[in-house]
Amino acid sequence: MWPVIDLGLPGGVALALLPELVLTGCALCLTILVAWRHRSEEDQLLVGYLAAVGLVLTAAVVVVFWVSDVRAGGLESMIALDGFRYLTDLIVLLGALLTVLLSLGYLGRERILVPEYFLLLLYATVGMMFMGGGADLIVIFLGLELMSVSVYVLAGIDRRSVFCAEAALKYFLMGAFASAFLLYGIALIYGFTGTTNLGLIYVQTATWVFQENTMLLIGIGMLLVGFAFKVAAVPFHMWTPDVYDGAPTPITAFMAAAVKAAAFAAMLRVLLEALGPVTVVWTEIVWWLAAITMVVGNLVALAQRNLKRMLAYSSIGHAGYLLTAVASGTDFGAGAFLFYAFAYTIMTMGAFAIVAAAGRRGERDLRVEDLNGLAKRRPWLALAMMVFMLSLLGFPGTAGFIGKWYILSAALEAQNGLLAVVLVSTTVISAGYYLPVIMAMFMKPPASDDAHEHVTVTGAARWVVAATAVVLLVLGVWPGPAMDVAGQGGRDLRPSVMITVSK
Amino acid sequence: MNYEAWVLEALLAFPLVTAIAVLLRPVREAKWIALFATLIEFLISVPLWWEFDPTVALMQFQVARPWIAGWGVWFRLGLDGISLFMVLLTTFTMPLAVLSSFNYIREKERAYYALLLVLTTGMLGVFLALDLFVFYMFWELMLIPMYFLIGVWGGPRRLYAAIKFFLFTFVGSLLMLVAILTIYYYVGRATGTYSFDYYHLLSNIQVTDRWAFWLFGAFFLAFAIKVPLFPFHTWLPDAHVEAPTAGSVILAGILLKMGCYGFLRFALPFYPNVVLDPMVATVVVVLAVIGIIYGGLVAMVQPDFKKLVAYSSVAHLGFVMLGIWAATVQSLEGAIIIMISHGISTGALFFLAGMLYERRHTREIAAFGGLAKVVPLLAAVLTIVVLSSVGLPGTNGFIGEFLVLIGSFGIYPWAVVVAATGVVVAAMYMLRALQRIIYNKLDNPENEGMLDLSRRELAVLLPLIALIFWIGVYPAPFLRRIEASTSMLVEQVRGAQAPAPFETGGRR
């Protein structure tokens, strides 16, 4: 219908921002609704369902934009209009939707009566959509802050649990600290390129010799520090295990999947669209970040007994895999990121759904041994968990493997052979903690006869688990179309100004 | 549709379909469906024997379907002299494995038989795949069923054995994945067409010669762990001892052969110059020979019968590796014959170990003694199988070992001299075990009441014994079918240079 939008006119910008506007609109209406009906369980469920409807609506709009391949006429000033944005939006919306569906049952069981929970989720999602789609450093920063603030609160939503409060505090302090670094980076880059628009920065960096301009390099460094924190790359990852452990399980899943995906999307967009010509500067750093993150994440996960904390460290490991895709510094890598982020979101949501189901009310310490003999009493649940574990491990036949294959291809095409070997070796280490979970469920007898009575997955969560497991297997066996879509999305990351620069 | 077109795909699809059927039907019928399915599978594969044209060296029965077309991944299957007998060995062993676990497996039967069928598809996939990506997928896929077979239905230390088995193979295969992708990229960039097709990559592999050593190293590690070659073998005894009977039979009979098959199909043709590189060759041949002697000697002191057979597999496959690395027509054919006959004789040994376990619930050799008086039939079968494993002329063991040694003598005379003593070590440990099981005094009261082989057990063992003598006495049809592909492989590996010419007269 309208393949081209002119971002110069205000109407054009509004049109470009339609998905975000739709979501914000829903969120605002819900805010009003919550003001009146916030006393009973049903109110919370109602808000939850409406939030889900809002998300689906937004997703529909995004799909319309994506299918009709809407493009920006001329320079993309504030928001980008390309496949990459639509795909990240879809991934983020999917993450949020799954979190909402999981939380419906979870909040009831944990007796958390805070209808605003779903609002915060919506606002965080809006923030993430801006991060994924922003064509301007400031827009990305604002999106990041909007998301961060909402998730700080979400992390500490359970007023009665001291762990939740501690998690929120740590996340808040470290998060603010890191955004200061990010902002300082933006300031320096703005200072020396005169603009915050990614396309224009690309033009500036293409024509300038970086050796003698240390201040700009520091700016890029600061930017990387900020993003590295958000993405939980080692050594900036220290907050992740504690926050993931303390926060309520659906929120942990949300942070591990959607937040991480959005952070990576923003990082990729900035690095590729703005700092494209100077890849040699940042690929080496990202290379080191990836390697160290993969190794430390997987190794420390090996020593964990608590299942939730183990999945936290494993998500650091997966951040390392995604960093490997970024380290390739090509749009092929971006494609790899998109596919892996999508697959990773599904795996983590499924895994945490079962962790949530297996944990009893309030009892935080869910050990791997608590899953012993799950296969006998809850065969389907155990089977789903096995699919998630195998997919997280990257075992053929699951989407995880295809994702890892895609990332390995990106790394090898960019001549990062050594990083590929590090990725592969850390995958072996990851087998060291994924397999015992499968082993506990299938090969060990249950502790007592009524061991898993309480483990029930009700209503929406049941669908989440089933759907995610099936999607993982289908993607694993028939990845063709999904990979092409991801590849197309990645290729869109070329700068909109189309200035051909000899690489 | 003629037989060539649908057979390979049917071989892969049929077990999966029946696996689902087993899961859905009630528990009582599980084992019968599984037996019925594996027999049908075997019947499908039998016509391969005469449909296969021995004169053609290239792939036959080829099938190619686009799978992930964008990335050059096609579902390509093919069969040639080298993989023909591996496929037949698999389809031949599976019904016996199912039959042998009839009253060995008591709980979760449906899952057990479904896993066996999925495993069949995985194994056949590895032997038939002509697309490196599809090969890798099947190579890893058959890990999970075997992992569960050992882990759920295994012996006391099954968890340790299962995870050790998984990790050993997993390390090797992941490095192989990186190697495959590197080759895929460099060949793709050089030729423009990005594809995983075996012949496409093989025909312009020289593009990756700069990293030939490292890429070969990755393939080598993956296959050496699977074979297992000497230093990487410690997973084998644990996996064998803890796996249920059928698991051990499949593990020894077929899974180990995937390593050797990998060498023959991928490592040798891809990097012949690295294979023939004197330093690499000496290392591998030395490891193979150590494997033969070391495997034998350690087998001699094993108290547990299954562990003894496991170490004997290390010794047997040491011969195969020696044969593969000598890369002459005789040694390669010998290696393939050992791969088949080891599958048969070691399979039979494990079936017997299982039967003894079913009777006395112990695998300690010391617990038996003087069985020949009580169970003459079992003793007779065990003697025949032990003799085949020792490589007595007239049985299948001798043919393989003789061809390997005579083929390798021209290339590595000293290795053959040491390897030949392996034949003595084999006699030492096998006969020592045989004697402590069926001869000596009948001192243990529990052995008196032992029942002899039932009809079902005979049905499992007789086909194997028939094969032992058929390959031993009349191996010509097997050798004829292998010859075309092995001579082509020797041509590829040895390049233009013909095998060592004779100094003086002698027959041409």
Place this chain on the structure above:
Amino acid sequence: MPATVGWVWLVLLFPLAGFLANGAISVLRLDAKRAVTTIGVGALVLSFLVAVAVMAGLAGAPADAPYVLSLWQWMPAGRLEIELALQVDQLSAMMLLVVTGVSMVIHVFSVGYMGEDPGYARYFSYLNLFVFFMLVLVLGANFPVMFVGWEGVGLCSYLLIGFWFENEAFANAGKKAFIMNRIGDVGFLLAMFMIFQAVGTLSFIEVFEYAPRAFAIGGTAITLITLALFVGAIGKSAQIPLYTWLPDAMAGPTPVSALIHAATMVTAGVYMVARANVLFAMAPISSFTVAAVGAITALFAATVALKQWDIKKVLAYSTVSQLGYMFMGVGVGAYAAGIFHLTTHAFFKALLFLGAGSVIHALHHAYHHTHSSEEAQDMRNMGGLRKWMPLTATFMWIATLAIVGVPGFSGFFSKDEILAATFARGHEAAAFYVLWAVGVVTALLTAFYMTRLMIYTFHGPNRSGEKEQQHLHESPWVMTGPLLVLAVLAIVGGLINLPAVLPGSGWLHHWLEPVTELSAAYLPEVHLSHSTEWVLLGFATLVAALGIIGAWRLLKPAALKPAREAPEETGIQKVLLNKWYVDEIYDTLIVRPIMWVSENVLWKVIDKGIIDGFGANGSANLARAMGWLGSRLQTGYLGTYVFLFVLGALILLRVVTGWEL
């Protein structure tokens, strides 16, 4: 190819069928003693008749190239084409007759000897299988087929030695025999590989035709091949150092010892050397080694036989010694003499063993009635059995005179011809004179210990105990009949190859001409003048007589005590009785160290310790330790987190600015 020679595959078929039939009966535990006997003995009788027909057919036909009957292609692998082919020529026909003839006789004897044994069917099935493999060995047309027979007979000797497997010692003896044979077989295998590597084929006709062009006379290649073949022969024919299995093999039933460990299997080594005479002739060093090892073994075994009390052990060492003679014969190039002694030895040694068998059977029977647990094979419990077993005594005396080499008996001609050939070879190299001297001394010792055996068993007072004497009686005709046949052969056997001086001489020599002439070019036949022949003949008779009279004089059977009260042996007697402690040396030097190394070093240290402990589990624990270290770093304090954050940021900035900051 004459018709009758074509039937040769029938010779193989009958014993194989016999094995299968009796094997089925024994496994299915059917009680059909008569059927087993008819199948077992019947198979051998038919096989013998066909053998005679083949021999006749061959004798009639012109003696050109040997007839090769190819059954099917066994191992077609590229250049290597091995066929399962049978070769009938003068040598193999001769061996055919000897093997089938002696086996038939021993089968008849076994009917009586093993009558009451529960494993009767199993015994006959193994015996038939043995004959089948021995015939494969003899008739093989190429080295691999001969190797099939070679290891096959090793298998049957394993099964038969350990026949009464309840007794752990007997089962161990069987295993020891098989493993020692296998050590020899490795030599045989390596020889085959060297031949194939050099000549490209393994069938006898082609190898012997191309050998002269493929190898330099006396070169390293041919020497290595022949030495490797000889290692195989040592293993199979129990020469030093691989002979210790033969005395232990006496654990098997006596007819088995007679058939396998006296007449047929142990002579396989000699047959192989005779068959490959071209190769050995082309390698003088190897031929000399063969002769030397033969001589030394003969002497060594004879010394040990002097002091053995078990009647079968004496005969076992005597066999080792006589085999030494045969190797001396083929070593010096007198292949016909070697085969001749092989044939005559088969007759009289089989007779000796069967005689000993009937003695043991009688004694066993007596002890069985009086329920005494005395050792039935110990000569100290015998004595004066002449009175109760006159027939066995006379036949044993005939065999003893034959083996000692009293003129007129077969042993005299065959042993003397070997000594004469060694003496004749002497003028080429003095060492052969030494070998001749060793041979003569051995002849003296042989005469001594054989007479000692006869005196202690059949003469002097009876030491079996009064009650047992009532039950001592002559063995039934089914056992003494075969003794008679063998006795006749022992006497007549010498006629087939009379020495040159006597009329109608050297029939066997001419009969084997087509086979042995190939080697004539490299190791020409040396003929002594008639006078030296007569001198040697006379000297040999003198030595034999000296041995017999010496034994008669020195030994005092009356003073001998029954086994129970026998005094402890001292000094050199003790050393001889314990067979120079060779077994113990092997055990401590080879067997025990191997077991200890593989148990403690290979398995515990390398497998569990280094590869598992260090490699697999080691790396797993290392990873877990590093992980634990990482989780310790996660102290929970915000301060640590911020500190690491800032540290990381600083490093990152330094890297991004190219280490200038």
Place this chain on the structure above:
Amino acid sequence: MLLGPSLGLSAVLFSLGVAGVLFRRNAIVIFICIELMLNAVNLSFIAFAQQLGRSGQVIVFFVMAVAAAEAAVGLAIMIAIYRHKDTIDVREINLLRG
């Protein structure tokens, strides 16, 4: 024209902020130091805007708005933690570790 020194000042302020976060124990003081860092960045924005035109100053307002939002949420969280542990001394808050 005063770009050099103002950037220097903002860098100094920034590092002071970082030092504060590192060494202080009280959560609120840490938050104050973070605010100090943000204002240091605002300073550099102003310094750059002085050369590159007004758009720099607009960014400062965004930053301030964000800082305000953060402050509100941060202090709420600190109150929650105070209600539980009667202290906001960072060294006492270490239940989540390992």
